[in-house]
Amino acid sequence: GENVEQHPSTLSVQEGDSAVIKCTYSDSASNYFPWYKQELGKRPQLIIDIRSNVGEKKDQRIAVTLNKTAKHFSLHITETQPEDSAVYFCAASIRGSGYSTLTFGKGTMLLVSP
Amino acid sequence: KAGVTQTPRYLIKTRGQQVTLSCSPISGHRSVSWYQQTPGQGLQFLFEYFSETQRNKGNFPGRFSGRQFSNSRSEMNVSTLELGDSALYLCASSSRPNSYEQYFGPGTRLTVT
Numbered sequence: 001g002e003n004v005e006q007h008p009s010t011l012s013v014q015e016g017d018s019a020v021i022k023c024t025y026s027d028s029a030s031n032y033f034p035w036y037k038q039e040l041g042k043r044p045q046l047i048i049d050i051r052s053n054v055g056e057k058k059d060q061r062i063a064v065t066l067n068k069t070a071k072h073f074s075l076h077i078t079e080t081q082p083e084d085s086a087v088y089f090c091a092a093s094i095r096g097s098g099y100s101t102l103t104f105g106k107g108t109m110l111l112v113s114p
Numbered sequence: 115k116a117g118v119t120q121t122p123r124y125l126i127k128t129r130g131q132q133v134t135l136s137c138s139p140i141s142g143h144r145s146v147s148w149y150q151q152t153p154g155q156g157l158q159f160l161f162e163y164f165s166e167t168q169r170n171k172g173n174f175p176g177r178f179s180g181r182q183f184s185n186s187r188s189e190m191n192v193s194t195l196e197l198g199d200s201a202l203y204l205c206a207s208s209s210r211p212n213s214y215e216q217y218f219g220p221g222t223r224l225t226v227t
Binding site for chain 2: 032036042051089091106107
């Protein structure tokens with residue numbers, strides 16, 4: 001089955017810096033890669049996703065890149081703010097398989113200091 | 115539209131007991147997936163239901179089961195609870211399998227003592 005590795009497990013940055021979180025996946029059939037943000041005590045929230053036919057996607061301060069050949073994808077947050085502090089999860093899925101199953105990375109705790 | 119709702123939000127049970135958790139998806143969504151979240155293992159897939167049928171199952175023992183009703187609401191059941199079953203149980207809804215966006219409920223925090 002699919003296996004998703006996520007690094008780093010914790011990331012501390014100063015407000016205004018950029019943050020990068022990287023994930024690798026094992027199943028070359030995976031074609032959908034969402035990112036979720038989970039604040040303490042809250043539900044995971046979808047913040048951005050990318051499909052395998054796209055190399056990069058941007059939404060304001062957040063961007064995701066995908067390298068299908070290397071089987072890795074990354075989340076980039078620019079101009080970080082204290083409210084970006086949360087745990088971020090990457091996930092991989094095969095859309096078109098008849099399932100919606102997500103395989104998650106172990107998460108990255110991002111701490112943005114003012 | 116109302117979001118995904120889960121009941122109860124918190125539950126304390128004793129080893130050996132059983133528990134039933136409920137998930138109501140977003141109106142119009144017919145696919146429901148369940149995940150277990152623990153500090154050590156992260157988010158792990160339990161099972162997925164669509165049109166009252168289990169479409170996929172994760173690598174969990176048979177003590178974990180689920181079902182979906184005709185109104186798309188889903189329940190999961192854990193029998194013979196073990197200490198290791200303490201976790202946050204999350205359900206996620208999507209309009210159908212293969213749809214791209216899934217939305218999570220707030221979760222049920224289960225503590226087994």
